[in-house]
Every structure is written in structure tokens, then in C-alpha cells.
Amino acid sequence: MASIPKTMSGILIEENGGVEALKWxxxxxxxxxxxxEILVRNEYVGVNYIDTYFRTGLYKAPxxxxxxxxxxxxxxxxxxxxxxxxxxxxxxxxxxxxxxxxYAEYTAVPAEKAQALPEGVSTETAAASLLQGLTxxxxxxxxxxxxxxxxxxxxxxxxxxEGPWALVHAAAGGVGSLLVQxxxxxxxxxxxxxxxxxxxxxxxxxxxxxxxxxxxxxxxKRVKEITGGNGVDVIFDGVGKATFEGDLESIARxxxxxxxxxxxxxxxxxxxLRLGAKNIKLMRPVLFGYIATQEERNSYTAELFxxxxxxxxxxxxxxxxxxxxxxxxxxxxxxxxxxxKVLLKV
Numbered sequence: 604m605a606s607i608p609k610t611m612s613g614i615l616i617e618e619n620g621g622v623e624a625l626k627w628x629x630x631x632x633x634x635x636x637x638x639x640e641i642l643v644r645n646e647y648v649g650v651n652y653i654d655t656y657f658r659t660g661l662y663k664a665p666x667x668x669x670x671x672x673x674x675x676x677x678x679x680x681x682x683x684x685x686x687x688x689x690x691x692x693x694x695x696x697x698x699x700x701x702x703x704x705x706y707a708e709y710t711a712v713p714a715e716k717a718q719a720l721p722e723g724v725s726t727e728t729a730a731a732s733l734l735q736g737l738t739x740x741x742x743x744x745x746x747x748x749x750x751x752x753x754x755x756x757x758x759x760x761x762x763x764x765e766g767p768w769a770l771v772h773a774a775a776g777g778v779g780s781l782l783v784q785x786x787x788x789x790x791x792x793x794x795x796x797x798x799x800x801x802x803x804x805x806x807x808x809x810x811x812x813x814x815x816x817x818x819x820x821x822x823x824k825r826v827k828e829i830t831g832g833n834g835v836d837v838i839f840d841g842v843g844k845a846t847f848e849g850d851l852e853s854i855a856r857x858x859x860x861x862x863x864x865x866x867x868x869x870x871x872x873x874x875x876l877r878l879g880a881k882n883i884k885l886m887r888p889v890l891f892g893y894i895a896t897q898e899e900r901n902s903y904t905a906e907l908f909x910x911x912x913x914x915x916x917x918x919x920x921x922x923x924x925x926x927x928x929x930x931x932x933x934x935x936x937x938x939x940x941x942x943x944k945v946l947l948k949v
Contacts, residue, residue: 607642607679608633613707614929616668619660622930631669634704634711641692642680643712647730647923648705649673650932650945651777652841652864658933661865671705675720675729676949679709691719699729701737701890706929708949715897718904723912731918731944734890736907738863739781741893746861746886747837749789751906766790767836770826770853772846773866774811775802775942782839783809784916791837794829796822796846798939805919805942822846826853834858844868851877859884866937919943 612629636642648671656662657670664670678696685692692698692714700717704710720729743749749767769786773779774795786793787810795811797803798818806814815825826835834855840846841864850860860883862870878885894900910916921941924932926949935941 607709611708612926613669614671614926616658616670617666619658619666622658622933624658625930625933627927627929631707633709636680636682636711638682638684639714640682640711641678641685641698641714641717643674643676643698643700643710643717644679645674645676645705645708645710645949646726647675648926648947648949649730649734650924650929650936650947651734652866652936654706655933655937656865661869669704669707671707672703673699673701673730673734674705674710674949675699675726675733677726682714685714689714689717692717696720697726697729699724699726699733701734701894706926706947715900718900721908721912724908727920727923727946728911728918730946731920732907732911732916733904735777735944736781736911736916736918737894737903738890739778739785740903740907740910741890742839742861742863742888743782743785743789745893746888747839747859749786749791766792768792768794768830768833768855770794770796770835770838770850771811772796772817772838772840772842773798774806774809774814776841777941777944778841778864779839780805780809780919780943781916783811785910787811788910788915794826794835802942809917823849823852830855837861839863842866843870847871851883854881854883856881857883859886861886861888863888921945923948 610630611633613631615626615628654670697720698717700712702712702716769791771782775797793811795806795814796817797806803814813829837859838850840862843865845867847870921943923946926947
């Protein structure tokens with residue numbers, strides 16, 4: 604292995620704000636390893652909406668901050684405490700991870716949050732799939748309660764006798780695209796929303812049987828028309844404030860409303876008595892609550908990679924930006940100019 608430098612390039616947030624808060628630095632200290640950590644020389648970094656929340660200060664974190672929640676690269680160093688417990692994590696091995704401080708050349712990663720990449724899964728694929736793919740997979744399985752296809756489990760928590768009706772907002776986006784594909788694989792009848800004619804076609808290509816143009820059509824009206832007035836059994840909403848009221852109208856009796864993002868702003872405080880009109884289950888899940896144990900992380904990551912390698916989940920990469928151009932990546936993401944995954948090349 605090449606020697607590890609003392610300083611590195613990366614993106615530093617010194618104060619919260621707009622994209623101008625993302626400062627390109629070339630003199631950041633390379634992290635020193637602590638017990639249980641590996642040092643990863645990042646090759647690709649995934650950009651996610653949660654990164655914008657830490658940039659703006661919607662989600663609080665101590666400053667200065669290197670943000671970024673997922674990346675993949677090559678292991679540059681391993682703390683001696685790691686070797687016995689995680690033998691696959693060796694210097695020179697390709698690895699992907701879901702952990703903090705990814706917007707940099709090097710990241711110190713807790714070994715339990717890293718996954719050695721199987722043959723056939725590149726660092727680009729890993730960075731494009733881990734956080735959003737695990738989010739979609741765990742939300743379909745855990746939040747919506749849909750059983751793994753082909754497994755002799757019950758119908759799941761939705762309790763419907765045929766394929767459940769599912770509504771996915773922003774169905775051409777990163778998480779939305781994966782949710783649609785996974786829901787279709789689970790036998791759901793999927794309605795997507797998208798914000799342009801181009802995105803409507805992308806959502807259809809992902810497998811959504813019906814797609815509503817959210818900028819030119821009444822989403823609630825169309826959902827009721829498509830479902831014969833019953834509404835949908837489960838809604839996946841990463842948009843937040845702008846779509847929440849419509850969700851309460853679109854959801855079926857005993858439906859499950861999964862709010863997982865704030866692209867249009869956070870949902871205002873909710874009077875829980877409103878949920879009683881239809882016995883709605885309202886959830887605000889976070890991926891990390893579903894992969895809190897080593898067993899959960901390993902199981903879901905292995906399944907995700909299997910789905911990708913089998914061609915059952917197709918990744919669409921919108922664009923790969925140089926790390927120092929991260930401000931442009933954030934602007935495009937927030938401006939709804941992206942379809943699929945946004946990556947940074949380190």
C-alpha cells in the first residue's frame with residue numbers, strides 16, 4: 604500500500620447555510636485510527652438528501668463538519684483491534700460503508716459499519732446503492748411489513764388479500780426508483796408520482812404501473828380514480844410538507860403512511876386524533892434503526908447485493924461529479940434536476 608499522507612482534500616462545513624457552505628479544503632488532517640476502526644481511501648461518495656439537512660442545519664451536528672453518509676473505496680489501514688473480529692477487512696480490500704464524514708479523501712470508519720465488497724460489486728456500485736438501497740429494502744420489509752418474495756411468510760402487516768396498493772412519491776428519484784422496483788418485486792400495485800414528463804417515463808421504466816405527474820395533475824384525485832375510491836394501503840413519502848395533507852386523503856382505511864424525508868420541508872406537528880378517522884399507522888422510520896445490529900447489517904446488505912447482481916434491482920446513476928464540485932451536486936439535487944443516484948468521484 605502507498606504511504607498515507609498527513610493531510611487530505613475534502614469538503615468542510617464551517618457554518619450552516621446554502622451550497623456556499625460547502626468549502627473545498629486541501630489541508631484537512633487525515634483521521635487517526637481508534638479502536639475498532641479502518642481507514643478507507645474513498646473512491647466514490649454517495650450524495651443523499653440527508654446531506655443537505657446537515658448542511659443547512661435542519662439536522663444538528665457540531666461544526667466544523669465533514670458530512671456525507673456513504674462511500675466506497677479501498678482499505679488503506681486497519682487498527683489492530685479489528686483483525687480478529689473482521690478478518691475480511693484487510694488492507695487493499697474494496698469496501699463500502701454507511702457511516703459519517705464521507706466527503707473526503709480518507710474516512711475513519713467503524714469496522715462494524717463497513718462491508719467487504721463481493722466479487723462483481725464495484726466501488727461505484729456500492730456507493731450508488733448502499734444507503735438508498737438499504738433504506739428502500741428495510742422500509743419495504745420492516746415499515747410496510749411485506750414478506751420477502753418466495754418465502755412462506757404471511758401477507759405481512761398490511762393484511763390485504765391481493766397485492767397491496769402502494770404510492771411512492773418522487774418515483775424517479777434515488778430512493779423512489781428503488782422503492783418502486785422492490786415493491787413490484789413484492790407483488791404490489793404501484794402508483795408513482797413524478798414532477799415532469801421525463802420523470803414520469805423513468806418511473807414507468809422502474810416498474811410503476813401508474814404514474815401521476817405531480818406538477819400537472821391532482822395527485823389525490825388520480826389516486827382515488829386508480830384505486831376505485833379506496834385509496835392506497837401504503838404510502839412512501841420522502842417529500843414531506845408539500846405532500847403530507849394529500850397523503851392523509853389518499854391513504855386507505857387501516858393504511859400505513861411512511862414519511863421518511865423532508866425534501867419540501869419537515870411535516871408540521873400532527874394532531875394524532877386525525878389518524879383515527881381511518882385507523883392510519885403513521886411512521887417516521889430511519890434506516891439506522893433497522894440495521895442497528897451486525898446481523899441486521901450483514902443480512903440486508905447481502906440481500907441488496909444479491910438483488911443487484913441478479914438484475915432485480917437496477918441502479919440508475921444520474922451523474923458523477925468531482926468531489927470539489929459538490930455544491931453543484933447539492934444544487935441539482937435540491938432543484939429536482941436529478942433522476943437516480945448522484946455520486947462524487949474522489
